[in-house]
Amino acid sequence: MRLLRVICVTVLFCLPGFAGAEWYKGNTHSHTINSDGDSAPDAVARWYKEHRYHFVVITDHNYNTDVRGLNRTLGAPGKFLVVSGEEVTDRFPESGERTIPLHLNAIGTDQGEGTRTIGPSGGGSVDEVLQRDVDAIRAAGATPQLNHPNFGWAVDVGHMDRLRNYSLFELWNTSTNCNNLGGGGHLSTEALWDSLLTRGKMVFGIASDDAHQFKVRGPQYSNPGGGFVWVNADSLEAGALAAALERGDFYSSTGLRLERLELAGERIVIESELKGRTRHRVYFIGSGGRVLKQTDDNPAVYEIGGGESYVRVKVVDSNGRIAWTQPVFTKQKK
Numbered sequence: 001m002r003l004l005r006v007i008c009v010t011v012l013f014c015l016p017g018f019a020g021a022e023w024y025k026g027n028t029h030s031h032t033i034n035s036d037g038d039s040a041p042d043a044v045a046r047w048y049k050e051h052r053y054h055f056v057v058i059t060d061h062n063y064n065t066d067v068r069g070l071n072r073t074l075g076a077p078g079k080f081l082v083v084s085g086e087e088v089t090d091r092f093p094e095s096g097e098r099t100i101p102l103h104l105n106a107i108g109t110d111q112g113e114g115t116r117t118i119g120p121s122g123g124g125s126v127d128e129v130l131q132r133d134v135d136a137i138r139a140a141g142a143t144p145q146l147n148h149p150n151f152g153w154a155v156d157v158g159h160m161d162r163l164r165n166y167s168l169f170e171l172w173n174t175s176t177n178c179n180n181l182g183g184g185g186h187l188s189t190e191a192l193w194d195s196l197l198t199r200g201k202m203v204f205g206i207a208s209d210d211a212h213q214f215k216v217r218g219p220q221y222s223n224p225g226g227g228f229v230w231v232n233a234d235s236l237e238a239g240a241l242a243a244a245l246e247r248g249d250f251y252s253s254t255g256l257r258l259e260r261l262e263l264a265g266e267r268i269v270i271e272s273e274l275k276g277r278t279r280h281r282v283y284f285i286g287s288g289g290r291v292l293k294q295t296d297d298n299p300a301v302y303e304i305g306g307g308e309s310y311v312r313v314k315v316v317d318s319n320g321r322i323a324w325t326q327p328v329f330t331k332q333k334k
Contacts, residue, residue, distance in 0.1 A: 021232045021249070022078075024054035024241065028145060028229065029087070029105055029173070029208035031222075035060035039214040045070045047214055047224055049080045054236055057085040059105045064115040083238045084109045087147065088133050090120035100126060101152045104133050104166075106142035107245070108238045116140070126155070127162055134166050143242040145169065145206060150179035153186050157195045160203070167246050169193075171205030171324060172254065174226025175212065176219075190314075194289035197310050197327055204245070204326045207252035227254050248326040255321035256280070260299055263328055266306075270313050270325070271299035280317040286310060304330065 031037035032044050039047075041058060045067075048056040058065045067082040075081055086106045091099040110116055118140050121132035130146070137144040146169040149155035160169065171189050172180055182188035187195065189205075196203050207227035217223050229252050233244035244250060251258060260271035272280045282300035284293040286308045293302050304311060312327040 021234050021244070022236070024231050024233055024236055026053055026055035026057070026083075026229055026231060026241070027208055027211070027224070027227075028057045028085075028107055028206055028245075029059050029147065029170070029210045030056055030224065031060055031087075031210070031212045032058060032065060034063045034065050035087070037212045037214070038216070041065055041067070041070055042073070044211070044214060044224075045074050045082045049074055051225060053228070054079065055081040055083055055241060057083040057105070057107050059085040059087040059107075061087050061089040062117060062119050064109050064117045066115045078236050081236050081238070081241075083107065083241065084115070085142070086118055088118050088120060088137060090122065090129050090133055092123070092126050092129050100154045102126065102129050102133070102154055103147040103151070104130070104137060105145040105147055106137040106140060107145060107168075108242045109140060109142045118142070126159055130155070130159060130163050134163065138165060143168065143246060148173040148175075148178040148210070149192060150182060150186060150189055151177060153179070153184075157187065157192050157199075160192065160196055161199055161201055167202060167248070168204055168206055170208055170210075171252060172207040172227050172322070173210050174208070174254065175210035175222035178210070191289055194285065194287075197312070198287045198289075200309075202248075202329065204248040204250070205252055205324055206245075207254060207324070227252070229253070230258070251323055251325045253321070253323040255319075256315055256317050256323040258315070258323055258325075261325060266304040268302040268304065268311060268313065268328065269299050270315060272315055272317065272323070274298060274317065278318050280315055283314045283316075285312050285314060304328070306330070 032041040064086045067084045070082040090102040123129035134144045144166045209226040211224035213221040229250045231250040233240040257273040259273045262269040284302040286292045310327040313325040315323045
């Protein structure tokens with residue numbers, strides 16, 4: 001990949017730096033038999049290594065899986081890393097028997113002398129539960145990721161806007177019942193993202209597979225490989241990966257790979273890796289989710305005019321694979 005991102009392109013457009021770092025493919029959400037997965041941690045980690053991922057985060061429900069032994073047997077410096085994590089799995093009782101599922105990943109949990117599970121913090125409202133869980137994840141030295149907001153129709157744009165001290169959410173989760181496309185009066189996760197960005201909330205969108213089933217495959221299962229991120233980090237180490245994610249130095253994908261990503265001067269340039277007769281369509285998207293430009297060119301170029309509050313890019317190829325870049329902000333954000 002020939003991918004470049006310039007640190008500061010003008011006074012108005014200040015961006016995270018891509019130059020001098022490496023690109024690493026990874027998944028931030030996966031499960032083992034330590035919660036509700038069907039495979040042991042070593043089998044899960046091995047699947048990602050054998051499928052040419054550079055890293056995977058093990059995020060069992062309310063359980064901090066010890067990954068040190070996995071890295072001794074499967075890890076390879078600069079090539080593959082298992083990152084410790086936990087899916088902090090909380091809930092809020094709504095009415096009757098219905099509860100609202102509230103899940104957040106803790107990326108890069110402590111793996112010192114003995115592992116420590118963070119667990120749910122609870123609270124008196126959806127807002128309080130989410131904030132207390134984010135605060136607990138931060139206190140544990142990990143990076144929070146708000147998971148599948150439309151799972152159980154649990155989290156809306158108001159909750160996400162009021163939540164503080166997080167920058168990552170699952171834009172696209174390819175496991176079952178995550179309702180990425182919305183419906184029944186609920187926004188799609190992509191529309192949620194644009195609503196937040198339009199309000200001035202700086203959040204970055206993660207694609208993940210949330211894999212549970214590695215032994216059986218089918219649309220009724222949560223299988224691995226459906227969504228992932230390409231992270232531009234200084235090194236293949238847990239701290240460097242988490243820092244790059246928090247800066248927005250990554251793009252998300254369901255399979256489409258970018259050959260070129262340039263954010264320089266007042267131009268955004270995107271080039272897809274298109275094999276055979278595959279084609280793509282590129283959408284440059286701004287405030288309110290409005291499409292600022294649509295093109296089939298490869299590479300595709302967008303000239304920033306200065307009136308945009310943000311610009312993000314969505315690329316869809318002719319086989320339905322999608323890639324999303326993180327937004328370029330042209331004004332100060334929350």
